[in-house]
Amino acid sequence: MQTKKDHVHAYQTLVGRMSAGLLLGDTNYSEAPARRALMGLVYGVVLALLVGVGFWVYGLINPGGNMAWKKPNTILVEKESGARFVYDRGLLFPVVNHASAMLLKGAGATVETISRASLSGLERGAPIGILGAPDPVPSANALVTTPWLLCLPHTGGGQPPGQGLMSLNANPDASSTPLDEREYMWVGSTDGHQYLVWSGLKLRLASPAVAVALGLGTSSPPSAPPAWLAALPDGPEIGPASIEGRGTVQVAGSARQVGTVFRQAAGNGTENFVVLRPDGLAPMSRTEAALLTTAQGESAADIDAATMASMPRSADTSLTSRIPDLLTAKSMPIGERAYCLRQELFGSSVVSIPVTTERNFAWFGMNEQVGAYLKPGTGLLAASAPAPTGAGAKPDRFLITDRGFKYRLADDEAIKALGFGGAAPRPMAAEVLAQIPSGPVLSRAAVGPVERGRG
CATH class of the missing domain: 3.30.2390.20 (Type VII secretion system EccB, repeat 1 domain)
Known part of the structure; x- marks a missing residue:
């Protein structure tokens, strides 16, 4: 009589012959299909484990x-x-x-x-x-290629040390806002002059009285270092116009001096200003009128529309466009946001765009030198601008690190050794570079x- 064991053996035999028939085409094959592959896998795993254990033991005995x-x-x-x-x-x-x-x-x-x-x-x-x-050295793909900010920290409020400080922020995350077309910055230089930064230009004020005429008061503006001001192209000097000619001219039956400023109230609530020239009345902007009357020490004389219409008109209209009409604009307040220049590369030139930024992007605890801030792990490869013009001449090149120091790179060989052979240096004004603390030449x-x- 067959036992359960006999049934199991018979089943296994049947399954084995069916597998052999399907895989090998031979139902009488005496060895299980794929048995050799399975045993090879097992032996391989065991051998790998033995080798691994051997290396582990060797590492314990001889770790060096x-x-x-x-x-x-x-x-x-x-x-x-x-x-x-x-x-x-x-x-x-x-x-x-x-x-x-x-x-x-x-x-x-x-x-x-x-x-x-x-x-x-x-x-x-x-x-x-x-x-x-430097230790460590930033990698080539960590070099900053975005614009940077040159800021006046004390314009953003707080009490940073020194009034002639400038900070350099090359962190791409530092946000900034360009000035509106009717906004300007009022700053002073270290040699006592005053400037308005307007529409990408710096406009020098001819005297402190000009600031009073523009409604800026008698206090001193925040001081900007020469390197910051040098980044801006010059615009026209702001001062009272010089009215050529002398003598008097009859206006509404009265003798008036050449150079007298008249104000005519228009029906829409605005005011028109003219100045008396030898050949008649010449139109002028509100700003020109304020500057000239302040210099003369007298207010504009009133004139009605009929008298103005009866007077001859001067051919000179230069006082409508000689300088910007700044009384229609406003000065950015001190203490709310820091004054900055965003420096961007256009071709081979660096363009400075007046912007404002938050105080924490402009002041980060520097001393009397420029404070340079870069995002940790990044660097900036800079070339002194303007570049020399001689044949084969190259500008001085510097690595600025996240420690806030610059390091002059002696030659192309040093640049390649540090891994920057394929990187293009960013032009930066020599005046700005000169103020960043220096490390050794590399x-x-x-x-x-x-x-x-x-x-």
């Missing part, structure tokens, strides 16, 4: 087996401390910072992390490098004592 220090053109970073080394001619040299290591090894150097144990048996050389060089020759190009 990494031989990365033997690779040419390699910067070694100790895993436990972050210290940097280079291996040269049988000696392991500590390097004071990452910029020095990159300059020493040159373009194409690779960075390898290695354990302290792997370096323990190597003979050490003296520390090498350039003290104060060159391969300055690293020492290992000779350039070795390793």
Whole structure:
């Protein structure tokens, strides 16, 4: 009588013969299909586990087996401390910072992390490098290519030290708002002159009395350093017009001096201004009238429409457009938002656009020098502008880091060694660069004592 065990064996035999028939075309094949592949997989997994365990045991017994220090053109970073080394001619040299290591090894150097144990048996050389060089060095894809802001921190409120400070903010996240076409900034220079920044130009005021005539009062405006003012092209000087000619002219039966300003009230509530010239009445803007009457120390004389219509008209209409009609515009208030220039690159030229920004984007705790702020991990590759014009001459190039310092790059070789060979420097005014705190010059020759190009 058959048992359950016999039934199971019979079932397995039947299934095996059916599988063999389907896969191999032979129902009498004595070995299970794919058995060899399955056993090979099992043996492979077991062998891999044994090899892995072997390496693990070896690592426990001899943890310093990494031989990365033997690779040419390699910067070694100790895993436990972050210290940097280079291996040269049988000696392991500590390097004071990452910029020095990159300059020493040159373009194409690779960075390898290695354990302290792997370096323990190597003979050490003296520390090498350039003290104060950047550490770390921003990567080429972290270089800023967007516009930056040159700001006057004290215009944004608070109490920053110094009244002639300027900050440079190259953080792409720093927002700014351009001035409206009827807005201007009122600033002073360090040599006592006053300016209006209007429509992308700086307009010098001929005297402090001009500020009074424009309704700006008698107080002093915030001071802007020369580098900030130099970024703006000059516009016309703002001052009272010079009226040529002398003598008197009869106006409504009365003798009036040439140069007298008249005001005619129009029916729509506006006012028209004219000035008396030897050949008749000449139209003028409201701003020209205010400047001239302030200089003369008298108010404009009233004239009615009939008298104005009966008087001859001068052919000179220059006082309607000689200077902007600033009394129809307004000065940006001090203390609400900081005055800035957004510097953008158009072709090979840098254009400065007057803008305002929040105070925290303009002041970040700098001293009497320019405070430079970049987003952590980024940098700015700048070229001094204007560039020299001689054949083959190149401008001075600088790396500005997120520490707020600039480092002059000695030559193309240094630029390539730091990984910036394919990056285009951004033109920046020499006056601005001169005020940013400086670090050491970066060159391969300055690293020492290992000779350039070795390793």
